[in-house]
Amino acid sequence: KIELQHGAHRTGKRTDADMQTWRTYGLGQFIHWGAYSLLGGKYNGEYYNGAAEWIRVWNKVPNAVYDNLYKQFNPQQYNPTQWAAMAKQMGVKYLTFTTKHHDGFCLWPSKTTSYTIAGTPYKKDIIKPLVEAYTKAGIDVYLYFSVMDWSHPDWRYDLKTREDTIAFDRFKKFTKDQLTELLTLYPETKGLWFDGTWDNSWKKSGAFTDSLEQYLKALRPGLIIGSRLRADDLGNRHNDANGLLMGDYEQGWERKIPKTYADVHGNDWDCVMTIPENGWGYQEKWLGHWKTSNELIEMLAQCVSLGGNLVVNFGPKGDGSFRPEEMTAAKDIGAWMKINSNAIYNCEYAGWEKQDWGYYTKRTGENKYYMIVFNVPVSGSLKVQPPRNWTVTKATLLGDATKNISLEKIDYGGSFIHLPKGFSTGKPFVIELETQKAT
Numbered sequence: 001k002i003e004l005q006h007g008a009h010r011t012g013k014r015t016d017a018d019m020q021t022w023r024t025y026g027l028g029q030f031i032h033w034g035a036y037s038l039l040g041g042k043y044n045g046e047y048y049n050g051a052a053e054w055i056r057v058w059n060k061v062p063n064a065v066y067d068n069l070y071k072q073f074n075p076q077q078y079n080p081t082q083w084a085a086m087a088k089q090m091g092v093k094y095l096t097f098t099t100k101h102h103d104g105f106c107l108w109p110s111k112t113t114s115y116t117i118a119g120t121p122y123k124k125d126i127i128k129p130l131v132e133a134y135t136k137a138g139i140d141v142y143l144y145f146s147v148m149d150w151s152h153p154d155w156r157y158d159l160k161t162r163e164d165t166i167a168f169d170r171f172k173k174f175t176k177d178q179l180t181e182l183l184t185l186y187p188e189t190k191g192l193w194f195d196g197t198w199d200n201s202w203k204k205s206g207a208f209t210d211s212l213e214q215y216l217k218a219l220r221p222g223l224i225i226g227s228r229l230r231a232d233d234l235g236n237r238h239n240d241a242n243g244l245l246m247g248d249y250e251q252g253w254e255r256k257i258p259k260t261y262a263d264v265h266g267n268d269w270d271c272v273m274t275i276p277e278n279g280w281g282y283q284e285k286w287l288g289h290w291k292t293s294n295e296l297i298e299m300l301a302q303c304v305s306l307g308g309n310l311v312v313n314f315g316p317k318g319d320g321s322f323r324p325e326e327m328t329a330a331k332d333i334g335a336w337m338k339i340n341s342n343a344i345y346n347c348e349y350a351g352w353e354k355q356d357w358g359y360y361t362k363r364t365g366e367n368k369y370y371m372i373v374f375n376v377p378v379s380g381s382l383k384v385q386p387p388r389n390w391t392v393t394k395a396t397l398l399g400d401a402t403k404n405i406s407l408e409k410i411d412y413g414g415s416f417i418h419l420p421k422g423f424s425t426g427k428p429f430v431i432e433l434e435t436q437k438a439t
């Protein structure tokens with residue numbers, strides 16, 4: 001065991017009520033919105049072949065041009081109540097929203113810089129009405145905050161000289177001041193989603209990241225902060241030098257999903273996922289493959305079946321409207337959740353032997369299991385192999401209990417669920433299993 005001052009201060013999961021609620025969410029929404037949304041990944045008729053919110057690093061966009069974009073930010077179609085209604089219909093339980101991305105543009109009227117929404121034609125605070133609308137809709141709000149800030153003169157990628165250290169000390173105070181503003185102005189915030197913490201300057205600031213986390217949690221008791229904030233004494237991120245998670249949940253699953261339960265190492269975790277292959281801010285021309293609604297539903301099932309949540313990203317246009325593909329995804333997922341959300345909300349890893357037809361989830365605290373089926377075998381029979389001395393006593397198709405699916409117990413343990421001839425719903429479906437353990 002390596003002696004650390006600023007490693008993990010807790011082993012195992014957080015067990016308080018706020019974290020228990022976080023565990024029940026299943027489905028979340030990410031929204032990336034900012035100055036980059038005005039360009040949509042395009043400049044002078046040319047498309048940037050990377051994530052649109054990173055277009056400032058593209059040498060075809062002069063920094064002076066990018067850094068003055070905010071003076072055109074005037075989203076007349078911004079309607080937080082409508083945004084919240086769309087998220088509610090989709091079945092989202094939490095929102096993560098970009099208050100400041102890497103470019104440093106603040107969507108709240110910060111007093112720490114002039115590079116804020118107050119300096120735009122729109123003038124008004126974006127965050128407050130959004131937090132209010134989503135909270136009113138029963139959706140918990142988490143605020144995304146990028147530590148890396150390309151606009152700030154004291155930002156440093158590394159600390160090589162005394163001057164670097166003096167400048168970065170000023171930057172750390174600026175960061176703490178901005179975070180204090182966010183938690184003071186928006187006390188409903190349930191958590192902070194940190195990004196832009198991969199550079200050496202931050203890795204060398206382990207003590208500061210530790211004290212910052214403690215300060216923020218004292219300011220807002222119950223606050224949930226993932227593993228992307230901290231660095232330990234030796235510059236390790238996410239897990240400290242002893243392999244212990246520094247954060248309330250594992251925040252490394254960006255555009256990737258764990259393959260097995262072993263991959264999550266007993267941590268809470270969520271996966272943040274783009275609908276296109278890459279690109280979080282509005283991208284006029286989506287790069288590569290766009291995930292269909294069924295693919296997103298399968299990712300949701302995969303995440304919940306391994307004890308995590310899935311957070312689907314939306315990138316509104318500069319005017320505050322959503323693109324049709326995102327509206328369709330929200331509608332389709334919402335329609336599916338309307339019938340099947342019992343297999344997603346308040347569910348956890350089932351621990352049963354994975355079968356080819358899809359994924360199991362288990363309702364927390366109950367002997368109720370769910371089969372989320374994506375692949376019906378040619379036999380039309382779905383194999384269920386619970387652990388020894390567990391038996392399935394009842395199987396019900398969610399949304400259409402009349403469909404006569406039959407349950408056949410197998411002598412050597414387990415069961416088959418026979419679907420009626422020609423059964424097809426054309427989309428994933430859920431079978432609820434009631435079970436009991438042989439005494």
Ligand SMILES: C#C[C@@H]1N[C@@H](C)[C@@H](O)[C@H]1O
Nearest residue numbers: 051053054195254272280
């Ligand atoms: C890299 C990177 C950032 N992390 C994702 C959550 C997006 O904000 C992307 O720009």
